[in-house]
Amino acid sequence: MTVTRFAIVPIVGATALISVAEAQQPAKPPATTAAPAGDTQPTLLGQYADWGAYTASPKGGKVCFALSKPISSKTEPAGRKREPTYIFVATRPAENVKNELSVIIGYPFKSTSDATAEIGTARFEMYTKNGGAWIKRTADEARMVDAMRKGGDLTIKGTSGGGMQSTDQYSLKGLAQALDRAERECR
Secondary structure: HHHHHHHOHHHHHHHHOOOOOOOOOOOOOOOOOOOOOOOOEEEEEEEEOEEEEEEHHHHHHHEEEEOOHHHHOEEEOOOOOOOOOEEEEEEEHHHHHEEEEEOOOOEEEOOOOOEEEEEEEEEEEEEEEEEEEEEEOHHHHHHHHHHHHHHOOEEEEEOOOOOOOEEEEEEOOHHHHHHHHHHHHHH
């Protein structure tokens, strides 16, 4: 576990991802311009089905990422309130980070718990800290991103500090195009 894995969470969480709910309306994504140096507000590069491609420049370091919100969420016990949840795949060229997968779950995880990600029959363990989750074994990230590019949906499961269990399902439609666009921006 490295500190740099947490670098994008404040950017994403603090800005509420340019109101991702609005940006993910497929009818008409907003016009974009390049983010000025030092701009922590993400800029939408393009909307691709259920995924958006974004860029930001916190503290002058460029970050590009593909982002989505769940198409369905379930909690046990049912009806428990939580903050918005997102999944994103980030690239930070200055740190030599490519396709780092992260989840903002919308609640503080139980301190001793892990989360899981499932794509078809493939299952990936995720470690948790506060309201974020990351792939436990960084060597699995490339395999998971490849599975996501080929898959139809992704399921993330986790447990809150209060014992609530959540299951979030994400569509992977448009992910490959969003990743390709983010990669072109961060070359």
